[in-house]
Amino acid sequence: MVGLSLENITHAFDGNVVVDNVSLRVDPGEVICLVGPSGCGKSTTLRIAAGLEEVQQGQVIVNDKLVGGGGRHVPPELRGVGLVFQDYALFPHLKVLENVAFGITDGRSSDTRKQAARAMLEKVGLSHLENAFPHTLSGGEQQRVALARALAPRPGLMLMDEPFSGLDIGLRDKIRDDTLALLKELGAATLLVTHDPEEAMRMADRVALMREGRLVQEGPPNRVYSNPDSPFCCTFFSNVNRLESIVDNGLAKTTLGIVEANEIGNGVPVDVLVRPEAIKIHEPADGAVSAVDATVVSSRVLGPYSLVYLQAASDGRVFEARLAGIHAPDDGTRCTVTLDPSQVFVFPTSSN
Amino acid sequence: MRETFGISTGLLLSGTIVALLFAYLVRFLAISFNTVEASLAKVTPNMDSAARTLGARPWKTLLNVHAPMMWGSLLTAGLLVFVDVMKELPATLIMRPFDFNTLAVRTFELASDEQLAEAAGPALAIVMVGIIPVVLLSAAIARARPGQPPR
Numbered sequence: 001m002v003g004l005s006l007e008n009i010t011h012a013f014d015g016n017v018v019v020d021n022v023s024l025r026v027d028p029g030e031v032i033c034l035v036g037p038s039g040c041g042k043s044t045t046l047r048i049a050a051g052l053e054e055v056q057q058g059q060v061i062v063n064d065k066l067v068g069g070g071g072r073h074v075p076p077e078l079r080g081v082g083l084v085f086q087d088y089a090l091f092p093h094l095k096v097l098e099n100v101a102f103g104i105t106d107g108r109s110s111d112t113r114k115q116a117a118r119a120m121l122e123k124v125g126l127s128h129l130e131n132a133f134p135h136t137l138s139g140g141e142q143q144r145v146a147l148a149r150a151l152a153p154r155p156g157l158m159l160m161d162e163p164f165s166g167l168d169i170g171l172r173d174k175i176r177d178d179t180l181a182l183l184k185e186l187g188a189a190t191l192l193v194t195h196d197p198e199e200a201m202r203m204a205d206r207v208a209l210m211r212e213g214r215l216v217q218e219g220p221p222n223r224v225y226s227n228p229d230s231p232f233c234c235t236f237f238s239n240v241n242r243l244e245s246i247v248d249n250g251l252a253k254t255t256l257g258i259v260e261a262n263e264i265g266n267g268v269p270v271d272v273l274v275r276p277e278a279i280k281i282h283e284p285a286d287g288a289v290s291a292v293d294a295t296v297v298s299s300r301v302l303g304p305y306s307l308v309y310l311q312a313a314s315d316g317r318v319f320e321a322r323l324a325g326i327h328a329p330d331d332g333t334r335c336t337v338t339l340d341p342s343q344v345f346v347f348p349t350s351s352n
Numbered sequence: 353m354r355e356t357f358g359i360s361t362g363l364l365l366s367g368t369i370v371a372l373l374f375a376y377l378v379r380f381l382a383i384s385f386n387t388v389e390a391s392l393a394k395v396t397p398n399m400d401s402a403a404r405t406l407g408a409r410p411w412k413t414l415l416n417v418h419a420p421m422m423w424g425s426l427l428t429a430g431l432l433v434f435v436d437v438m439k440e441l442p443a444t445l446i447m448r449p450f451d452f453n454t455l456a457v458r459t460f461e462l463a464s465d466e467q468l469a470e471a472a473g474p475a476l477a478i479v480m481v482g483i484i485p486v487v488l489l490s491a492a493i494a495r496a497r498p499g500q501p502p503r
Contacts, residue, residue: 052401076404083405089398093420102416103406153407 002064003028003157003189004049009058011044018044020213021058026189028156031180033200034193035236036210042193045210046159049191050083051076063156079157082150082188086162088142090134096145097121097130103153120148123182140171147179151186158183158190164199176203197237201225209233231347234273241279241319243272244349252346255312256319257292257339261346269349276322278343281308284334294319296333301326310337367449375443380436384429391425392418424493431489435482455481 004026011019018041026032034042047053049060051067051074059069062081067074076083082103090099101117121127124144134142143163150158163179164172180203183190194200200207201221208218209232217229228234245252247261247268254272256279264270284293293313300307306327310319321337329335395418403413441456448457455474462471 047401050401050405052404075409076401077407077409079405081405083402085398085402087396087398089396089402091399091403091417091421092394102403102408105407149402149406159405 001028002026002061003030004191005059005061006045006049007059007061007069009045009048009055009060011041011048011053011056018213019048022210022213022215023058024191024208024215024218026157026191028189029184029187030205031183031190031192031203032206032208033204034191034208034210035195035197035200037236038195040210041213042195042210043161046161046191046193049157050081050159051079080153080155081157081159082153082155084143084146084150084158084160084163086165088134088146088166090142090145090149092134094134095130096126096132096134096137099134099145100149100152103149105153117148117152120152121145123151123185124148124178139166139168140175143167143175144178147182151182151188154186155188158188160190160192162194163192165194165196201237209236226342228345231271231273231345234275234345234347238275238277239320240273240275243274245270245272255315255317256337259339259341259344259346264346264348270346271349273345273347274319274339275343276307276320277324278340279310279319279321280338280340281310281321281323281327281329282336282338284336292337294335294337296329296331296335298331299328301328310335312337367447369449369452372444372447372449372452375447376433376437376440379440379443380433383436384433387425387429387432388422391422395421427489427493431485434485438482439478 002025004024006022006024009019009022010017020041022041022045024032024034024045034045036042044053048055048068049062051060054073055068057069060067062079065074066072067079091102094102097114097117100120101113104113104116118127118130121130124147126141126144126148129137129141129145134145137145143166147163164176167175176199192200192203194203204221206219207221207224209216209224211232217224217233219227224233225237228237234240241256243254243256245254247264247266247270249266250261250264251258252261252264252270252272254274256274259272261270281294294310295313297309297311297318299309304324306323306325308321308323308327308329310321311317312319399417400413403417404410408416438454439456440454441460444454444457445460448454453461455478458474459471459478462468462474
């Protein structure tokens, strides 16, 4: 059983290739997040899966059926997919219940359709609003109506295009969790498009990272985060401090200390990417100034964690460190810095 | 045409209702077009896509999404054109078939003969016929916008 399988999809608009040989598989009950910066082709990929764009090259399989590719194009209304948009796209002339019932079309009487729509509204916790018009609802409520509307025909595949971007932060976390629980309960295969790495890490069983139309890395969130394939992947998921160095006997010497360069050969110029949380701050060592001594330039407490900006004693460069909890040393405090090697990544400079 | 088929197309349509309708179409298209286009813009491309993925074929999307959302504006456009066509004079005067009078033409003929009292009849009729649909359609438009906040 396959929810969605994209095979070697390539798509161009007016000669500009926006999706370049993308292959992706989503199994039933699985949530895959397609992430990437704006304009990387992730929304186009979603539209191809939905049938809103005709396949130019490659194949699309939805719910075990070939629906696009090889001269075949099954229109979106016959694919059995649910689609949720960033702007929700609710029908303004229909009440909430009618919006949800819109997609329930399989020849049943209007009473059973309404019953099914009510059941779905119940699941998203909005049964008390069934007679309201969409413009009277808050953003969070509209989002849930859009979700209920897409899920009401029980699609085998759910496609979501930045569905939480319009919500304010406090509400977003709760609605994300509720949505995820509902998707898991109904067992649909889900492809969620987002530009927000945190959202992808939070929602996804697997994350697929896109850049300029290509799929650059795919895997479970923790693996993608802790084993990035490329500098792009590393910088996409968090801020980094970037240091230049040259490998010498398997080691790269940097302002913040010496790091292992794994398999990279001697004399190769490398970028050393240090995540802010990799920097550990200690009491200054006694005696002479060493390579890893630093001075606090400024610090900010952001609640769950604190940002500390450090100036290296050796070359005067400023680095960002992120420390758990409340940690606000005075400006000008001297300290010694060590690195957590699991959050430091070394790439040859040319791989950027 | 004359060489090939032996008929002249010169006056085939002039002086008929068809020519008159065509003249009205050209003259009043712009007025209705803006109104209709504005309402078409309210149906976003995403609503189209949403309706399609929810199982509606293109014609059903037109019927269930576009038509209800545009109904008020279509009526407004129809009303504007109706009132304008009714009081239109120059094009009607030139293009009308023989023995075909509109209220505006009749008023013009009588008024130009200085029969002002007689001209009052068709002139008032234009006003009356113009007001009735305005009243009816305003009510219909107000009802046709349940999803919109009152403006």
